[in-house]
Amino acid sequence: MKQFKKIMFLALASAFFLTSCSNDDDSFVDIPSIPLGDYENGYFVLNEGGGSAATNSIIFISNDGTRTNDVFRIENPDAEELGTFIQNIFFDDTRAFIVAGSGSVTVVNRYSFEYITTISTDLEAPRYGVVVNGKAYVTNNGDFGSVTDDFLTVIDLSNYSTSQVLIGNYLDRISAVGDKVITTNNQYGTEHSVSIVDTNTLTVTDVDLGNGNTSNSIAVVNDDVYVLTGSGKFIEIDVVNNTVANTLDIPASITNTKNLDIDNDTVYFTSDASVYSFNLGETTVSETPIITYQSDSAYGVMYGFAVNNDIIYIGDGADFSSNGTFYEYSTSGELLSENVAGVAPNGFYFN
Amino acid sequence: MKKSILILFTIICSLSCLAQTKLDSIQNLDEVILSDSKLKTFTNTQSVLKITDSVIKKQNALLTHLLNSNTPIYFKENGYGMVSSASFRGTTAQQTAVVWNGININSQLNGQTDFSTVNTEIFDNIDVRSGGGSVLYGSGAIGGSVHLNNEIRYNNENTNYISTSFGSFSTINTTYKGHYSTSKLSVNANVSYLQSENDYDYVDSNRSNLNGAFYSNNFGLNLGYKINDNNILKVYSSFYDGQRHFALQTSTETPSKYKNRDTRNLIEYVGLTDKFTSKLKVAYITENYKYFSNIARDTYTDGDVNSLILKYDLSYKLDDNITINPVIDYTQNSGKGSSINKVKRDVTGFNLLYKHNIGERFLYEITTRQEITNNYNSPLLYSLGLKYSFSDLYTLSINGSKNYRVPTFNDLYWQDGGNLNLKPENSYQIEIGNVFTYKNLDLSLTGYYNDIKDMIRWLPTGTIWMPINTDHVKTYGIETALNVKQSFGENHLSLSSTYAYTVSEDQERETQLIYVPYHKATATLSYNYKRLSAYYQQLYVGEVFTQSDNNKKYNIDAYYLSHFGVDYTFGSNKNFRLGAQVNNIFNHNYQSVLGRFMPGTHFNTYLNFNF
Numbered sequence A: 001m002k003q004f005k006k007i008m009f010l011a012l013a014s015a016f017f018l019t020s021c022s023n024d025d026d027s028f029v030d031i032p033s034i035p036l037g038d039y040e041n042g043y044f045v046l047n048e049g050g051g052s053a054a055t056n057s058i059i060f061i062s063n064d065g066t067r068t069n070d071v072f073r074i075e076n077p078d079a080e081e082l083g084t085f086i087q088n089i090f091f092d093d094t095r096a097f098i099v100a101g102s103g104s105v106t107v108v109n110r111y112s113f114e115y116i117t118t119i120s121t122d123l124e125a126p127r128y129g130v131v132v133n134g135k136a137y138v139t140n141n142g143d144f145g146s147v148t149d150d151f152l153t154v155i156d157l158s159n160y161s162t163s164q165v166l167i168g169n170y171l172d173r174i175s176a177v178g179d180k181v182i183t184t185n186n187q188y189g190t191e192h193s194v195s196i197v198d199t200n201t202l203t204v205t206d207v208d209l210g211n212g213n214t215s216n217s218i219a220v221v222n223d224d225v226y227v228l229t230g231s232g233k234f235i236e237i238d239v240v241n242n243t244v245a246n247t248l249d250i251p252a253s254i255t256n257t258k259n260l261d262i263d264n265d266t267v268y269f270t271s272d273a274s275v276y277s278f279n280l281g282e283t284t285v286s287e288t289p290i291i292t293y294q295s296d297s298a299y300g301v302m303y304g305f306a307v308n309n310d311i312i313y314i315g316d317g318a319d320f321s322s323n324g325t326f327y328e329y330s331t332s333g334e335l336l337s338e339n340v341a342g343v344a345p346n347g348f349y350f351n
Numbered sequence B: 001m002k003k004s005i006l007i008l009f010t011i012i013c014s015l016s017c018l019a020q021t022k023l024d025s026i027q028n029l030d031e032v033i034l035s036d037s038k039l040k041t042f043t044n045t046q047s048v049l050k051i052t053d054s055v056i057k058k059q060n061a062l063l064t065h066l067l068n069s070n071t072p073i074y075f076k077e078n079g080y081g082m083v084s085s086a087s088f089r090g091t092t093a094q095q096t097a098v099v100w101n102g103i104n105i106n107s108q109l110n111g112q113t114d115f116s117t118v119n120t121e122i123f124d125n126i127d128v129r130s131g132g133g134s135v136l137y138g139s140g141a142i143g144g145s146v147h148l149n150n151e152i153r154y155n156n157e158n159t160n161y162i163s164t165s166f167g168s169f170s171t172i173n174t175t176y177k178g179h180y181s182t183s184k185l186s187v188n189a190n191v192s193y194l195q196s197e198n199d200y201d202y203v204d205s206n207r208s209n210l211n212g213a214f215y216s217n218n219f220g221l222n223l224g225y226k227i228n229d230n231n232i233l234k235v236y237s238s239f240y241d242g243q244r245h246f247a248l249q250t251s252t253e254t255p256s257k258y259k260n261r262d263t264r265n266l267i268e269y270v271g272l273t274d275k276f277t278s279k280l281k282v283a284y285i286t287e288n289y290k291y292f293s294n295i296a297r298d299t300y301t302d303g304d305v306n307s308l309i310l311k312y313d314l315s316y317k318l319d320d321n322i323t324i325n326p327v328i329d330y331t332q333n334s335g336k337g338s339s340i341n342k343v344k345r346d347v348t349g350f351n352l353l354y355k356h357n358i359g360e361r362f363l364y365e366i367t368t369r370q371e372i373t374n375n376y377n378s379p380l381l382y383s384l385g386l387k388y389s390f391s392d393l394y395t396l397s398i399n400g401s402k403n404y405r406v407p408t409f410n411d412l413y414w415q416d417g418g419n420l421n422l423k424p425e426n427s428y429q430i431e432i433g434n435v436f437t438y439k440n441l442d443l444s445l446t447g448y449y450n451d452i453k454d455m456i457r458w459l460p461t462g463t464i465w466m467p468i469n470t471d472h473v474k475t476y477g478i479e480t481a482l483n484v485k486q487s488f489g490e491n492h493l494s495l496s497s498t499y500a501y502t503v504s505e506d507q508e509r510e511t512q513l514i515y516v517p518y519h520k521a522t523a524t525l526s527y528n529y530k531r532l533s534a535y536y537q538q539l540y541v542g543e544v545f546t547q548s549d550n551n552k553k554y555n556i557d558a559y560y561l562s563h564f565g566v567d568y569t570f571g572s573n574k575n576f577r578l579g580a581q582v583n584n585i586f587n588h589n590y591q592s593v594l595g596r597f598m599p600g601t602h603f604n605t606y607l608n609f610n611f
Helices: A002-021 A071-075 B002-020 B053-058 B063-070 B409-413
Strands: A042-047 A057-062 A086-091 A095-100 A104-109 A115-119 A126-132 A135-140 A151-156 A161-166 A171-177 A180-185 A193-198 A203-208 A215-221 A224-229 A233-238 A243-249 A258-263 A266-271 A274-279 A304-308 A311-316 A323-330 A335-343 A345-350 B048-051 B074-077 B084-087 B096-100 B125-130 B144-149 B158-167 B171-181 B185-196 B214-228 B231-246 B256-272 B276-292 B301-319 B322-337 B340-358 B362-372 B381-389 B394-405 B425-438 B441-461 B464-488 B491-506 B519-529 B532-541 B559-570 B576-583 B591-593 B602-610
Touching: A042 A086, A042 A304, A042 A311, A042 A335, A057 A071, A057 A335, A071 A104, A086 A126, A086 A345, A095 A126, A104 A126, A126 A171, A126 A180, A135 A171, A151 A171, A171 A215, A171 A224, A180 A215, A180 A224, A203 A243, A215 A258, A224 A258, A258 A304, A266 A304, A304 A345, A311 A335, A311 A345, A323 A345, B048 B063, B053 B063, B053 B125, B063 B074, B063 B084, B063 B125, B063 B144, B063 B519, B063 B532, B074 B591, B322 B409, B340 B409
Parallel strands: B096 B144
Antiparallel strands: A042 A057, A042 A345, A086 A095, A095 A104, A104 A115, A126 A135, A135 A151, A151 A161, A171 A180, A180 A193, A193 A203, A215 A224, A224 A233, A233 A243, A258 A266, A266 A274, A304 A311, A311 A323, A323 A335, B048 B125, B074 B084, B125 B144, B158 B171, B158 B602, B171 B185, B185 B214, B214 B231, B231 B256, B256 B276, B276 B301, B301 B322, B322 B340, B340 B362, B362 B381, B381 B394, B394 B425, B425 B441, B441 B464, B464 B491, B491 B519, B519 B532, B532 B559, B559 B576, B576 B602
């Protein structure tokens, strides 16, 4: 994908170069000479917002550092609000899908953020999504009072029609590998399994992680699936045999582990206001954090977290009733930038 | 349900009694006895704003709209008719007590009253008491209290009142009130039904209010019986059942709905002797809610609390000028719900109230309360008030008090996170009131200062959220009320107006609390000529912050609302009154809560029939 993008970019750049050189020849005008969109190169900061839809926002930071606030509203001034509690953005090649906890997925062009459509059927308290073979799979909590009604929404991305697959287990994060999707279950409760769904047959298989091991984050690298539990287990899941393949114990001194991400074969996770890392394949984890940042937030510490191309992104939720902060750090722990976020920055997504 | 059938049955019986009784020709003096007598005897040094039934009848039936238009209290409303909470003198939603016939009815679950679930039509008058009153009215009486009163009159009258109104957004309200009395017995029944499609168009937008429909049913029966001159028995009962679909902010939201049911029953015995007035009250109050997060499903989360209150109140007149009034009360609340295991709490309280008039001009009153309970550490509550009338023109009063808001069932017992170590929120406050009276003009001007500590907020500790005593807020400000009446021959004019300036500062952040406007003003100008009456009402609510850092980007603009109404009385006995109202005349686009758009110009018509 990255390679493809580079080639595309080269092709476009050369086309642009050629057109600008030729004053007389109009035949080049028909060749697309513009980039894919204003938001082609950089990352989005998703700000969840509070109980009012007006308080959510999406910030874009381009590779040259230029910041655009409120991308969705700027590009779509007449569109309806995205909903309340913007939870997640996921992508396919050309589209971005913005999940709002109030029950919708808004589809926009990935690079121009131009509005395409809104999906609001078969969604109830949706959380995260992923795309596999032209279909999107979105986790839903359903009724908060019930754990057993949680389901996946399947969205056919050719016509945006929807259907449901009942999982019956509190659903949260989701990732894909091959034709399968894997969900982490019950981040805030006591459930201790992940669910694996074969997207061809829609059969659901649970993999037990053992008592007390509730997974809260998931990462897929080279077709290998890893989850992190709050109890300090870094677990590789075998999605062929539906078993636990490997478990690495994080030292007990590091508590409430969360926010797993893997970048360039390095595993990152957080505990309170600290970031820890180790190389994929290592069997021990250092108790020394690579970053500890200062937060005044009583409960918004590490509310958003991601690592991409050796840059660590941290979102701090402050008090959830005012603007938060987001930080960029190098993997050696050097602060690269500190920026004002919107309300409750909960995620970073890369174009 | 059994209870409601019983109430219905009683109402039907009393109606048939009404039909059979002939009008007694003997006219006794109106004798009105309020159950909430403390509002008279021990509220001399704080201001009380009275809303009479003629004002109640002018407004739509929702308590939030009545108080928003006529008092300095600020209201949030999640869209028209939706969940509504008060901020009185810059305090939080749990710091206004709502009192039904003398009994505090704030929810035991969340500590507040939803002002959209109270139908005003069934009350005879409503009083708004500014400032602390926890000794008399319990938890939450920090900013002030709102008193919903039913009167029991023994005036040998037999009257019936039917009101039916029809307004914009398919809003229908029908109310019946029947009153039957002899010099010994008083029977007062009321029934009110309110429903609305509530599907208004947003102003300056092609969108409209979706999933906002609501209805509610009210039944009430209030009885008084004078066994003899010295022994009186009174019964108050009220039943409320309502359902609201919660309006959507965006059309893509999952629609939800909320049902709630409240029953309130109070039996009171009053014994009078020369110097003693003794009252024994037994009240049984229930609250229940069901929240359906998706109206397409049958599943819901719920909670309910039943409360039994016993109160013995003995007032003793030491001489003409001194009243001593000890009160003992016992409250037992038992609650359960989706996230609360069955739990009971008991509170026993001892009050001592003392009032002393010295001469015609000066009085002081002292009240104290101490509670005994295992559930929280209850502080000694007290108040001291002084009043001095310098002349007929000017009266000065000073009141200082300590008040509290106790942790709710949710705060204490929520699973997971409920914190049994919570202290009550507590407030020290002082106010100085000035009342000027000149001919047909009343002006009151009150300055206050309120220091509220240990305010409860839910914070995460590890993976669980827990309520913690954390915030410290100081509020201060000015409340004024101006009332003027003037007649020119048969033309009667009256103006009633309020203005509040409110500062409410979070001591840690040094910012104004969210959803507290610095300025709020109300004014109603009424005109009456023979059978014609009309009013013009103006409301101004200042800009509010919605973010704790006071980020102006998300402020809600100040709004003005103007309403106009006119009615005419027909019939040889003036039995019929036909009226019409235009609300938000200037089609102002406003929000009460960020992103919750309120209706533009809308209409209401009504026909009242007395017989």
